[in-house]
Structure formats: C-alpha cells, structure tokens
Amino acid sequence: MIPLRAWPAALRSSILDAWSVVAPVECAGCGRADRALCEQCRAQLAPRIFATEIGSLETTSALRYEGAARLVIVAMKEQGRTDVVGPLADALSAALTAALAGSVGPIELATVPGSRAAYRRRGYEPVALLLRRAGAPRAAGVLVSVRATERQKTLGRAARGANLAGSLRASQPLAGRRFLLVDDVATTGATLLEASRAIRAGGGIVTGAVTLAVTPLRSPAVPATSPDSGKPPHRQP
Numbered sequence: 001m002i003p004l005r006a007w008p009a010a011l012r013s014s015i016l017d018a019w020s021v022v023a024p025v026e027c028a029g030c031g032r033a034d035r036a037l038c039e040q041c042r043a044q045l046a047p048r049i050f051a052t053e054i055g056s057l058e059t060t061s062a063l064r065y066e067g068a069a070r071l072v073i074v075a076m077k078e079q080g081r082t083d084v085v086g087p088l089a090d091a092l093s094a095a096l097t098a099a100l101a102g103s104v105g106p107i108e109l110a111t112v113p114g115s116r117a118a119y120r121r122r123g124y125e126p127v128a129l130l131l132r133r134a135g136a137p138r139a140a141g142v143l144v145s146v147r148a149t150e151r152q153k154t155l156g157r158a159a160r161g162a163n164l165a166g167s168l169r170a171s172q173p174l175a176g177r178r179f180l181l182v183d184d185v186a187t188t189g190a191t192l193l194e195a196s197r198a199i200r201a202g203g204g205i206v207t208g209a210v211t212l213a214v215t216p217l218r219s220p221a222v223p224a225t226s227p228d229s230g231k232p233p234h235r236q237p
C-alpha cells in the first residue's frame with residue numbers, strides 16, 4: 001500500500017476525514033476516546049475576538065493560544081488531525097469578519113509562504129486549509145521566501161526577529177493593492193511583522209492582520225467583544 005504521506009495533499013485530507021468517521025479517534029484537545037473533539041474542548045474553540053497591537057500592526061484573533069485551544073491547533077498543524085479543522089475554521093472566519101467589518105474597497109488576504117520541508121512533513125498547508133474550510137477567498141500568493149530560516153519554535157524572542165528579518169519579499173509590484181495578513185498563531189509576531197514589511201516594501205498597503213490564535217502574553221484577559229456580539233473589536237483611543 002502507498003503510504004498516506006505520499007498521497008497528494010487534498011486527497012490525503014479527504015482520506016483522513018473519511019477515516020475519522022470509521023475509526024475510533026481521541027479528542028484532539030484532551031485525549032478522551034472516541035470523539036474527534038469532545039463537547040468541553042469544542043466549547044473552548046468558541047471565537048472571542050481579541051484585538052492586539054503587534055508593532056504597528058492591528059491584529060484580530062479569535063482564540064487565546066492556551067489550554068485545549070492550543071492543543072487542538074497543534075494537533076491540526078503537526079499531528080495530521082485535519083478532522084478538527086472545521087471548528088478552527090469557524091473561529092478564524094469570525095476573526096476575519098471582525099477585521100473586515102466597516103472596511104471599504106477591496107482587501108486581499110495574504111499569507112506567509114510556508115517552507116517546503118514543512119509541507120512535505122505535513123502533507124498540507126494549515127493556513128490554506130483553514131481559509132478554504134472557512135469559505136474565505138484564496139490568499140494572494142504575493143510573498144516569497146528569500147532564504148531559508150531556522151524553525152521559529154526553536155528560537156527565543158530576540159532571535160526570532162533576527163532570523164526572519166529580510167527573509168521575505170514581494171513577488172510582484174503591489175502598488176495600489178491592500179492586504180490583510182492571515183496566519184494561524186501569533187506568538188512574538190515576528191513573522192507577521194516581516195510579512196508586513198515585505199508587502200510595504202513592494203508598494204502594497206497592509207490594513208492589519210488576522211490570526212486564529214494569539215499567545216496569552218499578547219491578548220487581554222477579557223475579550224474585546226462578547227462571543228456572540230458579532231461587532232468589530234473595540235479599540236482604546
């Protein structure tokens with residue numbers, strides 16, 4: 001039998017989805033048997049919409065990167081658990097809606113290009129998968145990697161910025177185009193800031209950033225809006 005890893009990404013995703021229906025699975029958040037996501041962990045994925053400032057970048061996020069939410073995101077990104085992408089995509093969709101509320105004129109989504117090694121390891125690209133599942137427009141492929149970088153998670157905060165500085169560039173002139181950056185998790189924000197710098201250097205405008213989750217260091221303890229208000233996040237003057 002051909003190893004699952006060798007199948008094309010879309011097909012692999014479909015196979016994993018189908019397999020989770022017939023095979024017993026564990027909750028991606030707490031490990032409880034027989035459910036892809038138990039009710040308690042699913043409740044932790046209800047979007048809350050946090051507004052944070054990363055450098056000069058206004059960033060809208062749906063979840064705090066902690067507890068069950070963090071474990072479910074890690075499972076989706078690193079453990080092949082594409083069966084939990086649905087609730088995560090719903091949360092990202094809420095953050096996108098909040099970030100785009102009240103905006104006038106076209107805004108394109110832009111994502112940070114992932115490394116080929118990461119794609120080979122996973123068989124899919126997490127942010128693209130989330131956006132597709134969220135029904136969002138396909139992100140414009142306007143950024144390319146100039147050089148390989150160390151895996152960010154192995155580095156400290158200061159080293160992350162140095163590792164990424166100048167690592168991206170625009171693949172085409174971007175004058176007159178506006179972009180909303182999208183990523184899965186903002187920790188130090190170094191990746192988003194480098195992407196923003198590269199788009200601006202290419203002549204584009206960055207209206208802000210949206211992430212599925214943000215590290216608790218960056219997010220306030222109380223969300224900017226209640227989960228059900230659907231209003232854009234309130235910002236302090």
Ligand SMILES: [Zn+2]
Nearest residue numbers: 027030038041
């Ligand atoms: Zn659970």
